[in-house]
Amino acid sequence: MSGALLQGILEHMAIVSIAILISTVVGVIFGVISYWVRFLDSVILGISEILQTIPSLALLALLMIIFGLGNITIIIGLVLYALLPIVRNTYTGLKAVSPHLKDAARGMGMSKMQRLFKIEIPLSFPLIFSGIKIALVNSLSVAVMGVLIGANGLGTIIYRGIQSRNMETILMGAIPVVVMALAFDFGMSKIEKRLIKRAK
């Protein structure tokens, strides 16, 4: 049984990590585009917001129709779901960099890309990181629903427990999800605080 648990935890982690990795890259890129292209910001932020308001079950069902059953589908669902906090925080962070620093960077002769990578992203990093944290913690619980569309992870254990009305099995799947979510929230909040303090 403990072998199944370990496997569930590892699968769960793998699915969530892959999804967060992808949505970090995509989210930061979209955040930068909204920051650079004035009229696109409301479009991109609007779409990410709509994605998040779709109930997760409905979103997963829709995705299942397109992508079929399996891990890929839950990963895509998690990516879409995690986009909003990352896009929004990237955008807000970039906007909030002091105009004097942007001016100084431009005046020193930095190109747009150099300003982004040397000044603007490093200075908004605490906020971007906080977006990633929110996305990750959310994804850990949403990923449980992967079992309904044929994905692996701790959801399978919980589901098995429900079907056999075995409370013990349900808890065995549910507790690790809660513990992981709390642990990541705690650890990443600590890092976040340190990042903010260092930025001051």
Added chain:
Amino acid sequence: MIKFENISKSYGQTAILKNISFEIKQGEFVVLIGPSGCGKTTTLKTINRLIEPNDGKIFINGKDITKENPVELRRTIGYVIQQIGLFPNMTVEQNISVVPRLLKYPKQKCKEIVQDLLKLVDMPYEENAHKYPSELSGGQQQRIGVLRALAASPPIILMDEPFGALDPLTRDTLQEEIKQIQKKLKKTIVFVTHDMDEALSLADTIIFMDKGKIIQMASPEEMLQNPGAPIIKSFLSKQIDNGSNGNGSQKLFAEDFMRTKVLKVPKTSRTLECIKLMSSRDVNSLVVINEDDTYLGTVTIEKIKEQGQPGKEIADLVTAEVITVGRKEAAQVAFDKLLSSESSYVIVLNDNQTVAGLITRTSMAKALGEALWGEVQ
């Protein structure tokens, strides 16, 4: 070196710069001055193309700057802004070497540049290079801001009210330093300020602007003798009203020109607290007083560093090198003493030998200006 030809700039219907033309020579220290909102910053930013004019041309060394790539152009022009603008995510060393790194100088060369520049302002490399801007005092930060502008040896440096946010003592020191640097490195500097004292003590040429136009372009001496317009006079007399006294120049005393904000410490202070105080207030010497508040002497940071021992009282390190004057001595006497003295200030004493204030070279320049425009109202 820099030539403006009929430059105009407007935002919508509002004209900000109206047909501005002037020429700046190589190695000249030019100060742009005028009331707030008159277009000084806008003028400055057209030089490195942070702002593009609607009309007219700017030439640098005969070349039309619109023909150059703006990013590359900016790397050849130093830029210092009022809000300091050091990048908080970079160390002092990284900040200073921003432009050299953009220009892909080799690593070793960048490091040498940083070392040489820090030496220029007496901030030891080992002690400062790896600090972040937030760990420095305001004055030190702006020194680094100036060094960053110098790093790739640009022939031209633009400075937009660089010392505006600093306290007066620190500002004096930095003005002195920038003047020295300019003489030593022979840069062409365009410097924006709204402080006439600063303009007078720094400029080779002052450009006075109002409402987007140049009202007068002249040397400080000429502007003193012949203010070109009523607004210039009133700008000058405003400075005078801020001064201490409007008496005729023959009745002026040392006390009329002294600064009363003096950093005093008792002779029982410990070396460490003195060093802390000096670095937090950005000065390199302190006035030391006896228990009864009477003047004892001064102590410099060099002296403490050379001979001081941690935790010891500073009494042994005090010297009487700095000249003192009585507050009722004639201003002229005080100025003569200051001019012939090695130090950058003289100390003014009350009759009971307590410290009343001090006169720096800048307060002297200001006094001379006031004496000249005393009758202007």
